[in-house]
Amino acid sequence: MKTSEINENEPLQSLDQWEDDLLERYPEPFTKAKEEYRNYDTPERDTVREFYRLNHRYQTYDFVLEKEREFLKFDKKEMPVWAAFDFLNTLVDDSDPDTDLDQLQHLLQTSEAIRADGHPDWFVLVGLVHDLGKVLCLFGEPQWAVVGDTFPVGCAHSDKIVYPEYFKDNPDTYDERYNTKYGVYEPNCGLRNVHMSWGHDEYIYQMMKDYIPEEGLYMLRYHSFYSQHREHAYEHLMDEHDHEMFKWVDKFNPYDLYSKSPVAPNWQELRPYYENLVAKYLPATLRF
Ligand SMILES: [Fe+2]
Numbered sequence: 001m002k003t004s005e006i007n008e009n010e011p012l013q014s015l016d017q018w019e020d021d022l023l024e025r026y027p028e029p030f031t032k033a034k035e036e037y038r039n040y041d042t043p044e045r046d047t048v049r050e051f052y053r054l055n056h057r058y059q060t061y062d063f064v065l066e067k068e069r070e071f072l073k074f075d076k077k078e079m080p081v082w083a084a085f086d087f088l089n090t091l092v093d094d095s096d097p098d099t100d101l102d103q104l105q106h107l108l109q110t111s112e113a114i115r116a117d118g119h120p121d122w123f124v125l126v127g128l129v130h131d132l133g134k135v136l137c138l139f140g141e142p143q144w145a146v147v148g149d150t151f152p153v154g155c156a157h158s159d160k161i162v163y164p165e166y167f168k169d170n171p172d173t174y175d176e177r178y179n180t181k182y183g184v185y186e187p188n189c190g191l192r193n194v195h196m197s198w199g200h201d202e203y204i205y206q207m208m209k210d211y212i213p214e215e216g217l218y219m220l221r222y223h224s225f226y227s228q229h230r231e232h233a234y235e236h237l238m239d240e241h242d243h244e245m246f247k248w249v250d251k252f253n254p255y256d257l258y259s260k261s262p263v264a265p266n267w268q269e270l271r272p273y274y275e276n277l278v279a280k281y282l283p284a285t286l287r288f
Protein backbone atom coordinates (compact mmCIF):
# COMPACT_ATOMS: atom_id res chain seq x y z
CA MET A 1 0.00 0.00 0.00
CA LYS A 2 1.32 3.44 -0.84
CA THR A 3 1.13 6.10 1.82
CA SER A 4 -1.05 8.20 -0.46
CA GLU A 5 -3.74 5.51 -0.34
CA ILE A 6 -3.96 5.69 3.41
CA ASN A 7 -7.08 7.19 4.96
CA GLU A 8 -6.22 10.00 7.41
CA ASN A 9 -8.70 8.85 10.03
CA GLU A 10 -7.96 5.17 9.59
CA PRO A 11 -4.38 4.64 8.52
CA LEU A 12 -4.42 1.16 10.07
CA GLN A 13 -6.39 -1.64 8.43
CA SER A 14 -7.56 -2.56 11.89
CA LEU A 15 -6.79 -1.39 15.41
CA ASP A 16 -4.97 -4.68 16.05
CA GLN A 17 -2.30 -3.69 13.58
CA TRP A 18 -0.83 -1.37 16.20
CA GLU A 19 -0.66 -4.21 18.72
CA ASP A 20 0.85 -6.57 16.15
CA ASP A 21 3.52 -3.96 15.64
CA LEU A 22 4.19 -3.82 19.39
CA LEU A 23 5.01 -7.51 19.21
CA GLU A 24 7.56 -6.77 16.51
CA ARG A 25 9.13 -4.11 18.71
CA TYR A 26 8.93 -6.07 21.92
CA PRO A 27 8.92 -9.77 21.03
CA GLU A 28 8.28 -12.11 23.90
CA PRO A 29 11.60 -13.22 25.29
CA PHE A 30 12.55 -16.83 24.49
CA THR A 31 9.21 -18.26 23.43
CA LYS A 32 7.59 -17.02 20.24
CA ALA A 33 9.88 -16.63 17.27
CA LYS A 34 9.70 -13.27 15.63
CA GLU A 35 8.70 -14.67 12.25
CA GLU A 36 5.46 -16.00 13.72
CA TYR A 37 4.29 -12.42 13.70
CA ARG A 38 4.21 -10.06 10.79
CA ASN A 39 7.37 -9.53 8.88
CA TYR A 40 8.84 -6.07 9.39
CA ASP A 41 9.34 -5.46 5.66
CA THR A 42 5.73 -5.58 4.62
CA PRO A 43 3.37 -2.92 3.33
CA GLU A 44 1.73 -3.01 6.77
CA ARG A 45 4.81 -1.24 8.08
CA ASP A 46 3.90 1.79 6.00
CA THR A 47 0.45 1.97 7.51
CA VAL A 48 1.88 1.74 11.02
CA ARG A 49 4.41 4.44 10.22
CA GLU A 50 1.66 6.63 8.76
CA PHE A 51 -0.39 5.98 11.87
CA TYR A 52 2.40 7.29 14.11
CA ARG A 53 3.06 10.23 11.82
CA LEU A 54 -0.54 11.37 12.36
CA ASN A 55 -0.54 10.49 16.06
CA HIS A 56 2.64 12.46 16.77
CA ARG A 57 1.54 15.39 14.68
CA TYR A 58 -1.93 15.90 16.13
CA GLN A 59 -1.60 14.85 19.79
CA THR A 60 -0.86 18.32 21.16
CA TYR A 61 -1.43 19.61 24.69
CA ASP A 62 -4.48 21.58 23.52
CA PHE A 63 -5.88 18.59 21.62
CA VAL A 64 -5.66 16.42 24.75
CA LEU A 65 -7.40 19.02 26.95
CA GLU A 66 -10.15 19.35 24.36
CA LYS A 67 -10.71 15.58 24.18
CA GLU A 68 -10.73 15.34 27.97
CA ARG A 69 -13.46 18.00 28.06
CA GLU A 70 -15.41 16.25 25.34
CA PHE A 71 -15.29 12.64 26.53
CA LEU A 72 -14.88 12.80 30.29
CA LYS A 73 -18.41 14.15 30.62
CA PHE A 74 -19.50 10.61 29.73
CA ASP A 75 -22.68 11.86 28.13
CA LYS A 76 -22.49 9.86 24.88
CA LYS A 77 -24.16 6.58 25.77
CA GLU A 78 -25.17 4.44 28.72
CA MET A 79 -25.11 0.64 28.51
CA PRO A 80 -24.39 -2.52 30.49
CA VAL A 81 -20.80 -3.68 30.18
CA TRP A 82 -21.95 -6.68 28.11
CA ALA A 83 -23.63 -4.43 25.56
CA ALA A 84 -20.37 -2.47 25.43
CA PHE A 85 -18.48 -5.63 24.44
CA ASP A 86 -21.00 -6.27 21.64
CA PHE A 87 -20.60 -2.65 20.59
CA LEU A 88 -16.80 -3.00 20.62
CA ASN A 89 -16.99 -6.16 18.53
CA THR A 90 -18.47 -4.21 15.65
CA LEU A 91 -14.86 -2.99 15.19
CA VAL A 92 -13.72 -6.34 13.79
CA ASP A 93 -12.16 -5.93 10.39
CA ASP A 94 -12.26 -9.00 8.17
CA SER A 95 -9.67 -7.61 5.80
CA ASP A 96 -6.85 -8.11 8.31
CA PRO A 97 -5.63 -11.72 8.18
CA ASP A 98 -4.26 -11.49 11.74
CA THR A 99 -7.58 -10.45 13.16
CA ASP A 100 -9.68 -13.56 13.04
CA LEU A 101 -10.61 -13.16 16.67
CA ASP A 102 -12.81 -10.32 17.76
CA GLN A 103 -12.06 -7.71 20.41
CA LEU A 104 -13.78 -9.65 23.18
CA GLN A 105 -11.47 -12.58 22.49
CA HIS A 106 -8.37 -10.49 23.16
CA LEU A 107 -9.91 -9.25 26.39
CA LEU A 108 -10.87 -12.76 27.49
CA GLN A 109 -7.48 -14.20 26.57
CA THR A 110 -5.83 -11.48 28.63
CA SER A 111 -8.14 -11.95 31.62
CA GLU A 112 -7.98 -15.76 31.47
CA ALA A 113 -4.17 -15.70 31.45
CA ILE A 114 -4.26 -13.44 34.53
CA ARG A 115 -6.79 -15.74 36.23
CA ALA A 116 -4.74 -18.85 35.42
CA ASP A 117 -1.79 -17.33 37.28
CA GLY A 118 -3.88 -16.95 40.43
CA HIS A 119 -3.99 -13.14 40.63
CA PRO A 120 -6.71 -11.27 42.57
CA ASP A 121 -10.09 -11.02 40.88
CA TRP A 122 -9.88 -7.24 40.34
CA PHE A 123 -6.71 -7.91 38.29
CA VAL A 124 -8.73 -10.36 36.14
CA LEU A 125 -11.36 -7.64 35.71
CA VAL A 126 -8.68 -5.22 34.54
CA GLY A 127 -7.74 -7.76 31.87
CA LEU A 128 -11.36 -7.98 30.79
CA VAL A 129 -12.00 -4.25 30.43
CA HIS A 130 -8.58 -2.81 29.59
CA ASP A 131 -9.35 -2.17 25.91
CA LEU A 132 -13.01 -1.27 26.27
CA GLY A 133 -12.03 2.35 25.69
CA LYS A 134 -11.52 1.49 22.02
CA VAL A 135 -15.22 2.20 21.60
CA LEU A 136 -13.95 5.76 21.04
CA CYS A 137 -13.54 4.66 17.40
CA LEU A 138 -17.26 4.01 17.26
CA PHE A 139 -17.91 7.59 18.35
CA GLY A 140 -16.10 8.69 15.21
CA GLU A 141 -12.65 9.30 16.69
CA PRO A 142 -9.69 8.70 14.36
CA GLN A 143 -7.46 5.71 15.13
CA TRP A 144 -4.53 7.93 16.14
CA ALA A 145 -6.70 9.36 18.94
CA VAL A 146 -7.71 5.91 20.23
CA VAL A 147 -4.73 3.56 20.09
CA GLY A 148 -0.95 3.78 19.86
CA ASP A 149 1.78 4.29 22.43
CA THR A 150 0.86 7.05 24.85
CA PHE A 151 3.22 9.76 26.09
CA PRO A 152 3.05 12.90 28.25
CA VAL A 153 1.98 16.10 26.52
CA GLY A 154 2.89 19.59 27.73
CA CYS A 155 6.60 18.81 28.00
CA ALA A 156 9.41 17.70 25.69
CA HIS A 157 8.81 14.49 23.72
CA SER A 158 11.33 11.81 24.58
CA ASP A 159 13.40 10.42 21.74
CA LYS A 160 12.59 7.03 23.27
CA ILE A 161 9.03 7.26 21.90
CA VAL A 162 8.54 5.18 18.76
CA TYR A 163 9.20 7.22 15.55
CA PRO A 164 10.29 10.35 17.47
CA GLU A 165 11.16 12.10 14.21
CA TYR A 166 7.46 12.70 13.54
CA PHE A 167 7.24 15.12 16.46
CA LYS A 168 8.76 17.67 14.11
CA ASP A 169 5.21 18.11 12.73
CA ASN A 170 3.73 18.72 16.18
CA PRO A 171 3.32 22.44 16.95
CA ASP A 172 4.14 21.86 20.64
CA THR A 173 7.70 21.05 19.58
CA TYR A 174 8.14 24.76 18.75
CA ASP A 175 6.14 26.17 21.69
CA GLU A 176 8.40 27.17 24.55
CA ARG A 177 5.68 26.51 27.12
CA TYR A 178 5.77 22.83 26.15
CA ASN A 179 9.14 21.99 24.68
CA THR A 180 11.37 21.95 27.76
CA LYS A 181 12.18 18.87 29.82
CA TYR A 182 9.46 19.67 32.40
CA GLY A 183 7.24 21.95 30.29
CA VAL A 184 4.10 22.82 32.27
CA TYR A 185 5.01 20.37 35.07
CA GLU A 186 7.23 20.37 38.16
CA PRO A 187 10.06 17.85 38.62
CA ASN A 188 8.73 14.53 39.98
CA CYS A 189 5.23 16.01 40.28
CA GLY A 190 3.63 12.57 39.93
CA LEU A 191 1.88 11.23 36.85
CA ARG A 192 -1.53 12.10 38.30
CA ASN A 193 -0.64 15.70 37.47
CA VAL A 194 0.50 14.87 33.93
CA HIS A 195 -1.73 14.82 30.85
CA MET A 196 -1.05 11.82 28.62
CA SER A 197 -1.74 11.75 24.89
CA TRP A 198 -5.43 11.01 24.42
CA GLY A 199 -6.69 7.49 23.77
CA HIS A 200 -8.39 4.37 25.06
CA ASP A 201 -6.15 4.13 28.16
CA GLU A 202 -7.10 7.43 29.80
CA TYR A 203 -10.73 6.97 28.78
CA ILE A 204 -11.15 3.54 30.39
CA TYR A 205 -9.22 4.67 33.47
CA GLN A 206 -11.60 7.58 33.98
CA MET A 207 -14.60 5.30 33.40
CA MET A 208 -13.40 2.76 36.00
CA LYS A 209 -11.81 5.03 38.59
CA ASP A 210 -14.52 4.62 41.22
CA TYR A 211 -14.71 0.85 40.95
CA ILE A 212 -11.28 -0.79 40.79
CA PRO A 213 -8.34 -0.74 43.26
CA GLU A 214 -5.63 1.80 42.50
CA GLU A 215 -3.11 -0.80 41.31
CA GLY A 216 -5.60 -1.83 38.63
CA LEU A 217 -6.31 1.78 37.72
CA TYR A 218 -2.62 2.34 37.04
CA MET A 219 -2.64 -0.70 34.74
CA LEU A 220 -5.58 0.73 32.80
CA ARG A 221 -4.25 4.26 32.60
CA TYR A 222 -0.66 3.50 31.58
CA HIS A 223 -0.87 0.21 29.70
CA SER A 224 0.31 1.79 26.42
CA PHE A 225 3.00 4.03 27.96
CA TYR A 226 5.83 2.02 26.38
CA SER A 227 8.47 4.73 26.49
CA GLN A 228 8.24 4.48 30.28
CA HIS A 229 7.62 0.70 30.62
CA ARG A 230 10.49 -0.24 28.38
CA GLU A 231 12.80 2.77 28.27
CA HIS A 232 12.16 4.58 31.58
CA ALA A 233 12.02 7.82 29.66
CA TYR A 234 9.82 9.81 32.05
CA GLU A 235 11.15 9.10 35.53
CA HIS A 236 11.69 12.85 35.95
CA LEU A 237 7.89 13.32 36.14
CA MET A 238 7.19 10.32 38.36
CA ASP A 239 7.08 10.30 42.15
CA GLU A 240 7.68 7.48 44.64
CA HIS A 241 4.07 6.40 44.54
CA ASP A 242 4.14 6.07 40.74
CA HIS A 243 7.16 3.80 41.00
CA GLU A 244 5.36 1.58 43.52
CA MET A 245 2.29 1.41 41.30
CA PHE A 246 4.30 0.78 38.11
CA LYS A 247 5.31 -2.58 39.54
CA TRP A 248 1.69 -3.51 38.85
CA VAL A 249 1.68 -1.92 35.40
CA ASP A 250 4.73 -4.07 34.60
CA LYS A 251 2.91 -7.15 35.87
CA PHE A 252 -0.03 -6.47 33.60
CA ASN A 253 1.88 -5.71 30.41
CA PRO A 254 2.97 -9.25 29.41
CA TYR A 255 -0.63 -10.48 29.70
CA ASP A 256 -1.73 -7.80 27.26
CA LEU A 257 1.07 -8.39 24.77
CA TYR A 258 1.72 -12.12 24.95
CA SER A 259 -1.58 -13.81 25.71
CA LYS A 260 -2.76 -13.80 22.08
CA SER A 261 -3.54 -17.29 20.91
CA PRO A 262 -5.49 -18.58 17.91
CA VAL A 263 -7.66 -20.67 20.24
CA ALA A 264 -10.77 -18.77 21.24
CA PRO A 265 -11.80 -19.01 24.92
CA ASN A 266 -15.16 -20.72 25.35
CA TRP A 267 -17.39 -17.81 26.20
CA GLN A 268 -20.43 -19.90 27.10
CA GLU A 269 -18.41 -21.79 29.69
CA LEU A 270 -16.74 -18.68 31.08
CA ARG A 271 -19.82 -16.53 31.17
CA PRO A 272 -21.06 -17.28 34.72
CA TYR A 273 -17.66 -16.47 36.23
CA TYR A 274 -17.41 -13.15 34.38
CA GLU A 275 -20.99 -12.16 35.06
CA ASN A 276 -20.31 -12.56 38.77
CA LEU A 277 -17.04 -10.69 38.53
CA VAL A 278 -18.58 -7.75 36.70
CA ALA A 279 -21.53 -7.66 39.12
CA LYS A 280 -19.13 -7.62 42.08
CA TYR A 281 -17.23 -4.50 40.96
CA LEU A 282 -19.18 -2.60 38.33
CA PRO A 283 -22.57 -0.88 38.30
CA ALA A 284 -25.38 -2.30 36.14
CA THR A 285 -24.66 0.19 33.39
CA LEU A 286 -21.58 2.14 32.39
CA ARG A 287 -21.62 5.68 31.06
CA PHE A 288 -19.59 6.37 27.91
FE1 LIG B 1 -4.90 -1.33 24.97
Ligand SMILES: [Fe+2]
Nearest residue numbers: 106130131256
Ligand atom coordinates in the same frame (compact mmCIF):
# COMPACT_ATOMS: atom_id res chain seq x y z
FE1 LIG C 1 -4.93 -5.02 24.91
